[in-house]
Amino acid sequence: MEIFVCLRQTPIIKGEPKIQMDRKSLDLSGLNRHMNEWDTYALEEALQMVQKHGGNVTVVSLGPKETEDVLLHGLAAGAAKAIHIVTSDQQSIDNWTISNVLNHFINKQPFDLILTGVQAEDDGCAEIGPTLAYLLEIPHGSMVVRTEYEPDQNEMKVIRELEGGYKDSLRLKLPALLTVQTGINQPRYVSTMRLRRFKKEATITKLSFSDIASEIKALSPRVEILEFFPYKPEASQVQWLKGEPVAVADQLFERLRAKGVL
Amino acid sequence: MDGKILVVIEHRENEIREISWELLSGIGRWAESHKMELEGVLLGYNQEEFVDELAGSLSKLYYIEDKSLIVYTWEYYLNALIPLIKKVGPQLIILGHTSMGMDLGPRLSASMGSPYLPDCLDLEFNEGGLVVIRELFGGKLNCKVKAIPSEHYFLTLRSGIFNPGVERKGRKQVEKIAHKFDPEKFTTKFLELIKPPQEGVDISKADIVIGVGRGIGDKDKLKVVEELAEATGGALAATRPVIDNGWLSGERQVGQSGKTVKPKLYIACGISGASQHNIGVKKSETIVAINVDPRAPIYRIAHYGIVGDLFEIVPAITAKIRSMK
Numbered sequence: 001m002e003i004f005v006c007l008r009q010t011p012i013i014k015g016e017p018k019i020q021m022d023r024k025s026l027d028l029s030g031l032n033r034h035m036n037e038w039d040t041y042a043l044e045e046a047l048q049m050v051q052k053h054g055g056n057v058t059v060v061s062l063g064p065k066e067t068e069d070v071l072l073h074g075l076a077a078g079a080a081k082a083i084h085i086v087t088s089d090q091q092s093i094d095n096w097t098i099s100n101v102l103n104h105f106i107n108k109q110p111f112d113l114i115l116t117g118v119q120a121e122d123d124g125c126a127e128i129g130p131t132l133a134y135l136l137e138i139p140h141g142s143m144v145v146r147t148e149y150e151p152d153q154n155e156m157k158v159i160r161e162l163e164g165g166y167k168d169s170l171r172l173k174l175p176a177l178l179t180v181q182t183g184i185n186q187p188r189y190v191s192t193m194r195l196r197r198f199k200k201e202a203t204i205t206k207l208s209f210s211d212i213a214s215e216i217k218a219l220s221p222r223v224e225i226l227e228f229f230p231y232k233p234e235a236s237q238v239q240w241l242k243g244e245p246v247a248v249a250d251q252l253f254e255r256l257r258a259k260g261v262l
Numbered sequence: 263m264d265g266k267i268l269v270v271i272e273h274r275e276n277e278i279r280e281i282s283w284e285l286l287s288g289i290g291r292w293a294e295s296h297k298m299e300l301e302g303v304l305l306g307y308n309q310e311e312f313v314d315e316l317a318g319s320l321s322k323l324y325y326i327e328d329k330s331l332i333v334y335t336w337e338y339y340l341n342a343l344i345p346l347i348k349k350v351g352p353q354l355i356i357l358g359h360t361s362m363g364m365d366l367g368p369r370l371s372a373s374m375g376s377p378y379l380p381d382c383l384d385l386e387f388n389e390g391g392l393v394v395i396r397e398l399f400g401g402k403l404n405c406k407v408k409a410i411p412s413e414h415y416f417l418t419l420r421s422g423i424f425n426p427g428v429e430r431k432g433r434k435q436v437e438k439i440a441h442k443f444d445p446e447k448f449t450t451k452f453l454e455l456i457k458p459p460q461e462g463v464d465i466s467k468a469d470i471v472i473g474v475g476r477g478i479g480d481k482d483k484l485k486v487v488e489e490l491a492e493a494t495g496g497a498l499a500a501t502r503p504v505i506d507n508g509w510l511s512g513e514r515q516v517g518q519s520g521k522t523v524k525p526k527l528y529i530a531c532g533i534s535g536a537s538q539h540n541i542g543v544k545k546s547e548t549i550v551a552i553n554v555d556p557r558a559p560i561y562r563i564a565h566y567g568i569v570g571d572l573f574e575i576v577p578a579i580t581a582k583i584r585s586m587k
Binding site: 172182 | 365404506518548567586
């Protein structure tokens with residue numbers, strides 16, 4: 001099986017994100033970044049599939065220079081190839097454009113399966129998977145919590161997670177695209193030492209985002225961020241209980257007892 | 263503003279899903295204030311009992327009936343909706359940000375060459391384009407997103423932002439649409455709907471629920487919340503990361519993909535409050551949140567907020583409750 005896994009690198013934000021003066025961009029400098037949580041499960045699922053059925057995993061990511069860290073992680077975890085579609089530092093690119101650029105690269109390659117996470121921690125859009133499947137003209141299964149490759153039929157049986165404990169199962173003709181839900185597997189641990197070794201030795205194929213984008217006819221963004229703004233606390237009804245743990249416990253107990261819930 | 267809005271109705275196991283009633287009520291009011299017509303489309307089979315009720319809340323209901331539409335699959339829905347949208351010409355096509363909306367929305371909008379705006383909290387027309395409000399980084403930040411001018415805009419709206427309860431007096435106009443599918447050409451085959459397991463604890467039946475999140479850090483540390491559950495006589499529930507890590511079993515999962523709970527008291531321990539979690543607990547009568555980050559979105563739905571280390575606060579609460587019994 002030839003499997004492509006699309007990875008995104010996301011910043012780890014603790015506390016309040018810093019909005020730039022123009023309100024149209026964020027100051028993400030100095031923040032640690034990691035592989036989008038959902039994508040770690042997509043990568044693991046792909047690696048397990050090729051371990052079982054043979055083939056290769058190629059990891060692809062679009063982003064600025066730092067993005068190569070998630071690709072190195074992919075290689076160190078067991079991917080055979082890594083493709084970095086390099087963007088400039090502060091470039092904000094909508095998911096429609098990203099999907100088109102990924103399509104432009106992937107559709108020239110032989111593949112059986114594309115995997116990606118259900119959604120990204122940063123924008124939570126869950127948009128690229130089904131959009132890329134549309135562009136590649138292949139079926140998609142989203143929110144996948146179990147996969148079963150059926151080589152004789154060249155099909156993939158999947159279980160998808162719906163709401164309230166409901167699931168459904170589908171059979172997709174390959175090639176297909178799946179968006180992978182967290183919890184489907186246990187992503188493997190990659191040691192820092194191994195990562196360091198790959199940083200020295202591994203090869204990442206670099207492609208230019210703007211070169212690819214310019215080859216796509218009539219490609220333009222469909223959405224644009226007008227402004228960022230912090231959450232407005234007035235919408236909250238919370239009553240803060242402050243003090244030492246014992247004092248807080250006393251206050252809480254009194255209030256809950258007064259309300260009749262304890 | 264003239265024009266039409268088309269809501270795609272959701273159903274499962276012969277019930278219209280809550281999100282659809284929320285959209286009919288919330289978007290219904292929005293449509294009225296924008297002088298737009300609210301129409302809906304139901305893709306189903308043998309669902310006459312809902313057709314009347316739905317049509318009462320809409321200017322018009324399109325009912326596409328076929329045996330294959332008992333359940334949702336992207337390929338059937340896409341196949342039937344594209345010609346309908348072309349015929350009806352709605353400016354806005356609205357879905358819930360649910361497993362169905364997330365699965366269908368991106369592909370449907372891309373197929374129609376239109377912008378897609380997922381998981382919206384609010385929407386407005388502005389300077390000739392559609393502007394929506396959405397969250398980023400799990401609710402740490404909001405943003406205004408503008409779509410390019412387009413004939414159609416596709417949106418998914420978050421569950422729980424509108425209350426259901428439709429009071430509009432529609433014309434009960436129903437247009438039944440015959441659509442011929444050609445499943446031979448389809449690439450995706452629906453196999454079965456898997457119902458939630460019935461055995462084990464039912465956290466949705468408990469009067470007190472103690473929720474535990476990623477902040478607990480490890481399976482070995484669960485004792486602290488188990489003791490609070492025991493002292494309060496409550497049920498222990500957990501967020502997705504706790505279940506994903508195998509620290510507690512799946513039947514205890516609370517939130518959109520797990521169970522919705524509405525207990526008298528919900529105590530969230532080490533839960534940051536992702537929207538998928540909050541949707542499943544926000545109807546609890548009293549919500550207490552204990553977290554280290556004062557900006558965590560859990561405090562937006564909490565009645566009582568405590569900022570601090572759950573390993574210090576939770577045992578103090580447990581001790582207090584035990585001492586008062």
